[in-house]
Amino acid sequence: MSERTTSSSWALGIVQALEMGGVDCRNLFPELGLDYQALNDPDARFPQDGMTRLWLRAVELSGNPAIGLNMAKVVRPASFHVVGYALMSSRTLKEGFARLVRYQRIIAEGADLSFYGTPEGYELRLSIHGDHLPPARQSAEASMAYCLAFCRWMTGRPINPLEIRFQGPAPKDLEPYRQVFQAPLRFNAEHCALLFSRTDMDTQLPTANESLAQLHDRFAGDYLTRFSGTRVTHQVRQVLCRLLPQGEPKREVVASLMHLSQRTLQRRLQEEGVSFQQLLDDTRRELAEQYLAQPKLTLLEIAYLLGFADPSNFFRAFRRWFGSTPGEYRAGLE
Known part of the structure; x- marks a missing residue:
């Protein structure tokens, strides 16, 4: 069975954050069946799931439910694998976030990122998916804390988001959250998200370098292809991209083009933790973002192009994906 995985680069950042909080990961890893080396x-x-267990045990051992916020103190581009360097060589934070969304599966497959314009500014939305275990809230908190700290480190400026949204209830002690985020906090939100002003997202990065950006894009693209090529999910996405301009692709057609029976395709997608319908929806959403930028x-x-016979179905799906109309989204990109 194919499980979602996390890169060693991101796992190392988590370990440094936990060790800073007094957790002995060298001894904890064997207990969880993980290889420290x-x-x-x-x-x-x-x-x-191994990383989820690590978060849960770390909270238990440290007695600190906000331990994920330590990720803000271990900022280094390598935590984001090659994606960190691609982000740094971007012209602006906005361009960097577009790269982060494109390549985030390299960092961790359990995370879904989307980034889009809103009437107030820009929203970087994060969803963490577990495999057999529900994800630990510390995982999302660590990702958001690290992301914001990385922005501040890259720009050398005090980037203060318009709002930070968390899915869970408010913790008893809000002080660590106030210190790390320095922004209005909202709990019990529909999604985890960082909301930024347009001014902050248009900030020019001092490390911008077009030639390096292209080089890192190639490295990241090659890695993603190598890493994803063995997965049925990746192969189905490629077939869907090819078929969508001809109308909504049927599962039996996709299975036939992949020389699989419908039942085998369904089972193999299930093993990778996704359904055909969800994959179709995700592929359309990703393509919609790319097309609207043109x-x-x-x-x-x-x-x-997205295979919607009736444009009103596209508008409905888009509002479900991004909470805005395609026109509003496109205006936010200008």
């Missing part, structure tokens, strides 16, 4: 192998991957494409053309 593999943290130094840049190509190693750790199972998502000003020459009309909204009607985009609806048909």
Whole structure:
């Protein structure tokens, strides 16, 4: 069975954050069936559920439910694997976040990121998915704390978000959250998200370098292809991208093009923790973001390119994905 995994680079950042909080990970790893030495192998991957158990035991051992926020103190580009360097060589934070969304599966497969314009500014939305175990809230808190600290470190400026949203209830002690985020906090929100002003997202990065950005794009793209190529999920996405302009692809057609029976396709997708319908929805959402960034494409053309026979279905799906209309989203990109 194919499990979601986390890169050793991100796992090492988590371990440093936990050790800073007094957790002895060298002894804890064998207890959880994890290989401590593999943290130094840049190509190693750790199972998502193993990382969830690590967070839960760390909270138990430290007595500190806010231990994930320590990630803000271990900022270094390598924690994001090659993606960190691709982000740094981008022209602006906005361009950097687009790269982060594109390549985030390299860092951790259990995370889904989306980034889009809103009437107030920009929203970086995060969803963490568990495998067999529900994800630990510390995982999302660590990701958001690290992401914001990385932005501040790259720009050398005190980036203060408009709002930080958390899915869970408010913790008893809010002080660590106030210190790390220095922004209004909202709990019991529908999604975990960081909301930024347009000014902050248009900040030019002092490390910007177009040639390096292209080089890192190639490295990240190659890694993603190598890493994803063996997965049925990746192969189905490629088939869907090819079929969508001809209308909504049927599962039996996709299975036939992959020389699989429908039942085998369904089982193999299930083993990778995804359904055909969810994959179709995710692929359409990702393509919608790419198409809307191309000003020459009309909204009607985009609806048909995404396989929607009726444009009103596209508008409904888009509002579900991003909480805004395609027109509002596109205006936010300008």
